[in-house]
Amino acid sequence: MNARVNDEPASATLTEQAYAVLRDRLVMLEIRPGEPINEERLRTELGVGRTPIREALKRLEQERLVVAFPRRGTFATDVNISDLSHISEVRRTLEPLAAAAAAERATAEDRASLTDLRSRLDTATPRGDNTELLRADVGVHRAIYRCVHNPFLEDTLVSYDNLATRIWCLFLPRLSGMAGHVDEHVPLLTAIVEGDAEKASELSAEHVIGFERAIRALI
Incomplete structure (x- = not known):
């Protein structure tokens, strides 16, 4: 990617x-x-x-x-790990909502774009490079947010994902399993492309919870 x-x-x-x-x-x-x-x-x-x-x-x-x-x-600004719970609280609410909305509202062009993104996710992302994997993670999130077609929600989602990503970056040298975290997007993208709002919401919630769990394991 x-x-x-x-x-x-x-x-x-x-x-x-x-x-x-x-x-x-x-x-x-x-x-x-x-x-x-x-x-x-x-x-x-x-x-x-x-x-x-x-x-x-x-x-x-x-x-x-x-x-x-x-x-x-x-x-x-400083990156305060104490903000993790507050950021995660917002994302646990909004990310599943956005994934479900994307599954329902994505246009044919959106779905084609997400399908292409899904096909490139495995082949073009360096497996051993956590920084590039994290960039890929951010790119997938932003692609999904665009499919919600709500500029106010999209701006909020991007803002909180940015803050979460800064916390990720603090721990990149110590993180293991980053490739698996990014690979979680494949079934999520599939659910959105197929219009399965319930599945998309469920997978998105699991993804956000997994992020918080991974960081807390390193604190």
Whole structure:
């Protein structure tokens, strides 16, 4: 699978493009927790002006990925393992709801896209590379969220999945069985493609619970 998590369309505005790049660097901890955000360097690197960067950072602050301090600047937020139970509580409720909705609402084009994603999941994801496996996990979640066709729910789902992924990243060197966690998406995608809302909901709930259990085993 494509190693990039960034899934913004080519037609996205400069602010959306800057947001997507920064978001995924923050989510994958390429920008480390507590690290200052160098706006000037980002402007040069991304080839955008001050306004797109500032607007992107405002959105990222709302999503708890950065925090701004007067006269000090903007920093990547810390990742607190104590947030795990709160994040999981939300995801245990919303992820099964979203999976069921995706199974019911996905268009023919959506189902074809998910079928293609499912076929690529096993063959193109490095089995021994936890970072790439995690990127694949994020990509599958976002593909499912798009099939819900509810922009408000999609934004909420992406936001909480981002926060959960940051916790994953803290433990990546110690995680085992990451490939199995990603492989759980195959029957989930099948249930959505086949329109089985009940099965999709059940599998999604198991996936979220498995995430929390895996992390807690390492604490």
